[in-house]
Amino acid sequence: MSDQFLFATEVFINGLMAGVLYALVALGFVLIYKASGIFNYAQGVMALFAAMTLVGIMEGQVPFSHIINAIFGTEVHHFGWHVPALLAILLTVGVMVVFAWLVQRVVMRHLVGQEPIILFMATIGLAYFLEGFSDLMWGSEIKTLDIGLPQGGSFLIEDMTAGLGSDNFYGFFIDNLDIVATGIAVLLVMALVAFSQYTKQGRAMRAVADDHQAALSVGISLNFIWVMVWSVAGFVALVAGIVWGTKSGVQFSLSLIALKALPVLMLGGFTSIPGAIVGGLIIGVGEKLFEFAIGPMVGGATENWFAYVLALLFLVFRPQGLFGDKIIERV
C-alpha cells in the first residue's frame, strides 16, 4: 500500500473520531427538538456548565466562593476533599436534573403554546444566564478535567499498523480518548434509541412533540415529559462536556462547540438521532479529508469553514436533512 493511501486512511479514521465528538453535541439538540420543537441554543453552555460542575464537585470547590468571600470577608475556596469521579458524575447528573426542573418551572411552563421563535429566543436568554451563572458558581479560570479517561496516542494501534507502509510510515496515530469517546457515543446512542422507541416515556415524548392537546387527552403530563427531556438533554450535555473537557480543558470556548453541531444537524436532520450520528461522521470525515486533499492548495484552515459550506448546500437541496422528518402536506 502506498504511503499516501495510508495517510489518507489515517486522516479518515481521525475524521470519524472527530465526527463522533460533533455528534455527541448534536444529540442534545436533537433530543430537545424532537420532544418540544425547541431549538435549544443553550445546549453548548449546558455542556460547559455540566463540565464545570463536575470539576467543581471533584475538587471540592466551594460554589459561589467569590460572592461568599466578598460579602463575608472570608477566604474559603475549597472544602478540602476530593470526590471520586463516579460519585461526582452522579452528583452532577443530579444537578442537571434540578436544572431541568428549574428551566421547566421558571421559563418553559410560561411559554406553552408560543411560537417556536419565541421559545428559541428564550433559550438564547437561558444560554447567557447559564454562562454567567456557571462563572459565578465555579469561577472563570480554565480547569483541567481528569476522570481517568485514557489520553494520548494509542501505541498499540501505532505498532500494529507501522508495518503496513514503507519506512516513512510510522503507523496510524489515533488518540486513546477518541477511541473511548466513540465507545461512549455508541452506548449513549443505543440507550437513547431504545429509550425513545421502546419505552412508554419515549412514546409519550414523541406524542408530546407532535400534539399537546392530544397528548393530554391520552393521559400524558406535559410538565413531566418536559422535565424529563431537559434532564436527558442535560445528561447528554454532561457526557459531551466530559469528553470535550478532557480533550481541551474546561473553559468558556467549550460552549462554542455548539456551533459545530449546527452543520451536523442540518446534514442529519433536526429530528433524527441516527441522523445526528451520521451527520457528525460525514462532517468529521469530510473536513479532515478536505483539509488533507485540498487544504494545501488553498493555504489550509479549511476546517473552519468546510462544515458550514456543506450545511449550506444541504439547506438548498435537502432542507430536512438526510434523516429528518419529511414535511408532509395534504393539499
Add this chain to the structure above:
Amino acid sequence: MLDASEGYTTEDGRKIGGVVMEMKNITLRFGGVVAIKDISFDIREGEIRAIIGPNGAGKSSMLNVISGFYIPSEGEVWFHGSKRPQMRPYEVARQGIARTFQNIALFEGMSVLDNVMTGRLTNMKSGLISQALWKGKAEAEEVANREIAEKIIDFLEIQHIRKTPVARLPYGLKKRVELARALAAEPKLLLLDEPMAGMNVEEKEDMSRFILDVNDEFGTTIALIEHDMGVVMDLSDRVVVMDYGKKIGDGTPDEVRNNQDVIDAYLGVAHD
C-alpha cells in the same frame, strides 16, 4: 326523574346501569362571558348520551369541563359516586375518560398503529429499563397492549392503513383513527366532540354504525356532541339540549323532539 341507583331499559331493550358521571350546577365563565349557566345532568353506565344545541350553545365547553380541559367556575363534577377534585386533563384521562376532538388532535407524524398505542400509555406499568431492553414483564405487557390495539383497529376497519403516517390520511379516516385511540384506553366514559362534523353522508353513516357497535360490543358509556339533529336522534338514548349556555331540554329523543323550547331554539321563535 330517574333514580340514581337503578337504571332503565331502552326502547331496543338494552339495560342501562347507574350513574357514571353527574354534573351538578355547572357554571363556566370566561371573564364576563357566561358559556355555561347552571347546568345539571347525569350520564349512566352503558348509555349513549348526546349533548346537542345550536352553534355557540356551550356544548364543546361542557365536554371540556368533563374532560378537565376547562375548570368550571361553579358546580361539581361527580364521577363514579365521588366528587372529583380539581384535575388536570391528563389526570382525568388516567381516571378512564377518553375523548376525541372536534378539529382532530392526532399525532400526525406517527403511524396509525403508534397513535392507537399511545392510547394504551396509561395502562403500561413496567419499568423504564425493562421496557428499553424489551425483557420480562415489559415484553408481555407490550404484547398484551398490542393485542388490544390490533383488536380495536380491526373493529374500526382500519387494518389497511395501520402503518400509514396519519398526516397522509383523508379527514374521515383521521376521525376514525382518533376514535380508535380513545377506545384503546378502554375508557369508562368516552367523549366524542362532533364525531360527524365535516363528513359526507356515507361517512356519517359509517361513523354512526361504529358508535353503535362500540357501545354494543364493549358496553362503553358514550357522551357525544353533535348539532346534526337527525343523526343524534337515531343514535342516542337520552339527549341534553343546550341553548345560550342554558339547558332547555333533557330526555329521550322523542321527549326532546316534542319539547316546545327545543323547537323554538332550533326553528327560531317569533318575537312580538
